Structures are given as structure tokens and as C-alpha cells.
Amino acid sequence: MNVSELFDVAGFGTIVTGGASGLGLAYGEALAAAGARVTLIDLDSGAVEAQALRLQAEGLDVRGAVADVTDHAALDRAIDEAAAHYGRLDVAFANAGIDPGVGFVGAWAGGERPRVEEGALELYSDERWNRVIDINLNGIFATARAAARHMRPRRFGRIIVTTSLAATKVEPVIGAAYMTAKAGARHLMHTVALELAAYGITVNAIAPGFFITNIGGGHAHNPDVQTAVAKDIPMHRVGWPDDIKGLALFLASPASEYITGQEIVIDGGWGLGVAD
Numbered sequence: 001m002n003v004s005e006l007f008d009v010a011g012f013g014t015i016v017t018g019g020a021s022g023l024g025l026a027y028g029e030a031l032a033a034a035g036a037r038v039t040l041i042d043l044d045s046g047a048v049e050a051q052a053l054r055l056q057a058e059g060l061d062v063r064g065a066v067a068d069v070t071d072h073a074a075l076d077r078a079i080d081e082a083a084a085h086y087g088r089l090d091v092a093f094a095n096a097g098i099d100p101g102v103g104f105v106g107a108w109a110g111g112e113r114p115r116v117e118e119g120a121l122e123l124y125s126d127e128r129w130n131r132v133i134d135i136n137l138n139g140i141f142a143t144a145r146a147a148a149r150h151m152r153p154r155r156f157g158r159i160i161v162t163t164s165l166a167a168t169k170v171e172p173v174i175g176a177a178y179m180t181a182k183a184g185a186r187h188l189m190h191t192v193a194l195e196l197a198a199y200g201i202t203v204n205a206i207a208p209g210f211f212i213t214n215i216g217g218g219h220a221h222n223p224d225v226q227t228a229v230a231k232d233i234p235m236h237r238v239g240w241p242d243d244i245k246g247l248a249l250f251l252a253s254p255a256s257e258y259i260t261g262q263e264i265v266i267d268g269g270w271g272l273g274v275a276d
């Protein structure tokens with residue numbers, strides 16, 4: 001075995017949904033820096049174009065495509081076009097997701113976590129519920145389905161789903177639809193992993209803790225929120241998109257060849273509890 005080739009993704013055809021910002025952008029940057037060919041798919045046309053141009057200027061093989069993951073026909077088209085462009089689809093990150101809005105308490109951390117009436121179950125609107133499920137769960141299904149159409153005939157592929165620590169640990173500051181969608185996405189990942197294992201396709205999930213991205217209007221950029229959350233995280237710091245790149249490359253690369261159906265939590269120990 002040539003160990004130096006374990007993380008070699010050179011030439012891999014790769015798509016990332018939600019690739020214009022935050023964790024999806026970090027996945028794309030990591031894969032492209034390692035020599036993969038990457039299509040960032042996002043509904044934000046301005047951002048996806050700007051990021052693709054920025055990365056092209058760095059000499060990376062990155063293109064942008066515009067699609068909303070709730071428009072399954074448009075998503076299929078974007079993924080089909082990427083696969084045709086590369087002549088192969090090796091890696092698909094099913095990542096696009098949104099914040100669900102207010103939960104039933106009003107603070108991320110600390111002793112003072114007052115209840116928020118607006119976030120109460122009785123007032124949870126169908127519209128808010130359905131939108132989160134449509135993007136954060138149905139969008140993952142549609143992305144995995146479109147990817148499998150290209151991967152199964154080649155008997156090779158890597159499907160990597162972004163779930164969340166909130167798939168396991170209920171976080172009451174986050175609206176309930178988010179936890180539900182992420183837990184559903186994790187079990188969908190198990191199902192698809194079982195179905196596709198015999199075809200050389202691995203399906204795994206990355207479950208991030210608290211990362212500084214633009215989700216939810218970028219509330220995580222607030223230094224007071226970061227300080228409060230970091231206090232509860234055993235490593236005493238929040239996560240940054242760069243922190244996720246090694247795991248993304250690992251799950252996309254030959255190094256993870258024999259791992260499928262797993263969710264890997266990356267959270268600085270946050271899910272373990274509060275230490276000091």
C-alpha cells in the first residue's frame with residue numbers, strides 16, 4: 001500500500017450543495033486544494049459566482065452552478081451538468097441547509113435561557129416547519145439520489161451529508177424542525193449507505209457543533225455569542241470552517257475507503273457535556 005496516496009483526490013469530480021458559504025465552501029476549498037475538480041452549487045447566484053472566480057484566480061479547478069435544492073429538477077440538472085463536465089462524479093456533499101428560526105429558549109449558553117413565546121410548539125407554523133424539512137431533509141434526499149444515478153454505474157462514489165450535533169442532542173435555542181430534519185438526514189444516510197455499499201459507494205455524515213458561518217443571518221459572528229458558547233465547549237473555542245477541511249478530505253478520499261454509514265461529530269467535545 002502506498003500510504004502517501006491515501007488522501008489523493010486529484011481529478012475527482014465533486015459537487016457541493018450550499019457551496020457558496022460556510023462549511024460547504026470549506027469542503028469545496030479543501031477538495032480543490034487537494035486537486036479535485038469542484039462545482040459549488042448554491043441558490044445565491046452572486047455569492048457562488050464570486051467564490052468560484054476567487055478560487056479560479058488561485059489556480060483551483062472550481063466552477064459555480066445555481067440551483068435551489070428544493071427545486072429537484074434544477075438540482076438534477078446542475079448535478080448532471082457537473083458530472084458531464086468532468087466525465088465522472090466521484091464525490092457529492094449534500095450540505096445545503098438553513099437555520100430554522102427561533103427555538104423555545106432565547107440564548108445559546110449560560111444560566112439565563114429565558115423561554116421565547118414565539119418559539120413555542122403551539123405557535124410553530126406549518127410554513128416554517130415545511131420549509132426547514134424541504135431544504136434540510138428533502139434537499140439531502142434529492143442530492144443523494146442525483147449523485148447515485150452517476151455513481152452506481154461506475155461502482156464508485158462518496159456521498160457526504162452535513163447533519164449536525166443537533167441530530168442527537170436537542171438544542172432548545174434552535175427550532176424543532178431543524179433537529180427533526182437532521183436526525184432524519186442521519187438515518188437516510190444509514191439507509192443509503194446500506195443500499196450502495198455493494199457498489200463501492202460510501203455514504204457518511206459530518207455532524208458539526210458550533211461553527212462560525214453565515215447561517216441564520218450570521219448570528220455566530222457576534223463575539224458575545226462566541227464567548228458564551230466557547231465557555232461550554234470542552235476545548236473552549238468555537239469551530240471555524242478551516243477546522244472541517246481535514247474531515248471533509250478524509251471522507252472524500254481513499255483513506256476512508258472501508259467506512260460507510262457513519263456520522264462523525266466534529267464539535268471540540270461540545271456533545272460530551274460541560275467540563276470547566
Ligand SMILES: NC(=O)c1ccc[n+]([C@@H]2O[C@H](COP(=O)([O-])OP(=O)(O)OC[C@H]3O[C@@H](n4cnc5c(N)ncnc54)[C@H](O)[C@@H]3O)[C@@H](O)[C@H]2O)c1
Pocket residue numbers: 017018019020021022023024041042043044047067068069070095096097098099135162163164165207208209210211212213214215216
Ligand atoms: N454553522 C454551524 O454551526 C452548523 C452546525 C451544524 C450543522 N450545520 C450545517 O451545515 C450546513 C451548512 O451551513 P453553514 O453553517 O455553512 O451555513 P451558511 O449559511 O454559511 O451556508 C449555507 C449555504 O447554503 C445555501 N443555501 C441555503 N438554502 C439553499 C437552498 N435551498 N438551495 C441551495 N443552496 C442553499 C446558502 O445560500 C449558503 O450559501 C447546513 O446544513 C447546516 O445545517 C452548520
